[in-house]
Amino acid sequence: MVPTLFVISVVSFVIIQAPPGDMLTHRLAHLEEQGALGSVSAVEQLEALREQYGLNDPLYVQYFRWIGGIVLRGDFGDSFTYEMGVMELIRERIGMTFALTVATLIFTWAVAIPIGIYSATHKYSIGDNTFTLIGFIGLASPNFLLALILMYAQVTVFEASSVGGLLSPEYIGEPWSPAKFLNFLSHVWVPVVVIGTAGTAAVIRIMRGNLLDVLGQQHIQTARSKGLSETVVVNKYGVRIAINPLVSRIGLELPNLLSGAVVAGIVLGLPTAGPIFYNALISQDMYLAGAFLVLSGMFLLFGNLLADILLAWLDPRIRYD
């Protein structure tokens, strides 16, 4: 895991360094616009800054300074567009992004598992076929398209007064109250649906398949023959086993959810890291963009680790060496 983290940081650093110029080239261009470039002192000042930030050092030195700052002080460098520390800038937003991702994961499971059970126990019924069709469409539509369609629906069908974001403007900065919470709920379902639809469809398909496999096994027959009710047979003997492979899928699901959270954040204008990351890329504010890449890599690694632990705890048959 540590080697993977190391390589993640190296890749991110390469991406940070890849655009031509460094963080001061931007400032130079800025000075040029103001016509201040002619003054010798401005150029000298820049050179001094360059020396101060160590931008003349070889790349590997710069890399170790950067990674050292992250590991020792949690310092991801400075953003030149906002002229402040990257971490200060995105701490809240990155927390929001991860929270939204995890919340969506829980939500998709809460929706998909019951549907998967229903589909498996009512194979080829109208309900099952409908869910299959919806699932196919959910898997086929890109997140941003879903976001656009839902925003359009909000405007035309629900006639919502404010679209996008997580709160109406009048509630931003207000203390939490029941009215604010209701307002929050009326906004938050859009990103959750946008981020979660593809995952929900996948989980339904897998749950249905797993449960169908398990329900054909002998211990189910035994349970039925000893007179247990069908509910107990399905829920206690079937679902209990069929759910395990899903836990190991969390690791596969999280990257997609995080991708979705970024896209949804940009399209819906959420206070998440998505829009900041996007703007950072557009303005080539690379330390900011790199920090997001490193943090999401770490988030995914820890997510995987947690999923493995959870699986080992849930399924006593699994042993890691």
Add this chain to the structure above:
Amino acid sequence: MTENPTLLQRLTDIGRRSLGMRRRIPSAPPQPSERKKYKGYSQWRLVWRRFLRNRAGVAGGIVILFIAFCVFFAEFLSPHHVSTRYNEYTHMPPQRVHIFSEDGIHFPFVYAIHGYIDPDTGLRKYVEDRSTRHTIRFFTRGDRYSFYGLFESDIRFMGAGQGNPFFLLGTDRFGRDLFSRILVGGRVSFTVGLLAVFLSLTLGTMMGMISGYYGGVIDNFVQRTIEVIYSFPSIPILMALSALLPPQWPGYLTFMGIVTVLALVGWGGLAREIRGKTLAIRDSDFVLAARVSGSKDGRIIFRHVLPAMSSHVIVITTLAIPTFILSESTLSFLGLGIKPPMTSWGLLLSDAMNIYVLALYPWLLFPGLCILVTVLAFNFLGDGIRDATAPFGH
């Protein structure tokens, strides 16, 4: 189906040779009742028969062929040039095609359109001018176009007379015909998917086969590399990489750049599947037989292992194309992919990014429908082929 077994035999031989296979690949044993009937059929013929029974798969295939045809002949099929601006028809809603008028029944026609500024909202509105009819003509003259640089022509599949409004799916903010732009943009979306899958498949198959065949250190290295790629969320890493493409690059270089970025991030999944399959085939008897008869590794890999999993490769290719199309559309939508004057479905949708624009001009979402249909069709086709090639299909 022909009754002549010798002709049949010859056809299947030709088919097999064209697929680069000399010997027969081990195929699924048909059901005993079918065995006699299908005696002498090649594996591909059996797969084809099984595939034809899957209605969703066949429908998907037909839709794909149709879309491929449309985007290949995009210039000919589109009524207008992609970048012709009709300044008096900006943001015009889709036009209705009529057959009936007050005078009775006609060849399909459109009415002339009269645009005016709504005094209440300040927005441009359009009404049909019922006094003037423009009959839709086929194989008619329109804007000049170059057919892939081979020849120039001004014959287009349909039109309502040069300069007359004929916008089946409405227009964008510059008054450009959305239908024409969807056709031409579709070619970009489609080819990005195909090229990216070709690149990542080449890379993925090579790495996967080497990884699975040799095992050990090489395997470990390749697998760790894939792990690192997948420890980044896909869309953000794609965004970061395509943001690195120099903005001053001309359109076709950006296009190739996007394809490369997509393939570089996307080959891992293919490589993993190929590796798993290679591991299974590596230890099979016919590979052992090839090895004891003195074949070198390269020959075994390309003449024995690769053909044995060709059906598997076809399936994962078909299912990988839509994911590339989706990724490209997301990148272009965010302005990090295809750049104007080129266009693609994702880029067309970026016009609808502003919710107020979208609420007023909902027809800008049509390219999204194209993405949806294309991706669905590829998924159905892929599932159909997978079911047909599964050795012990239900």
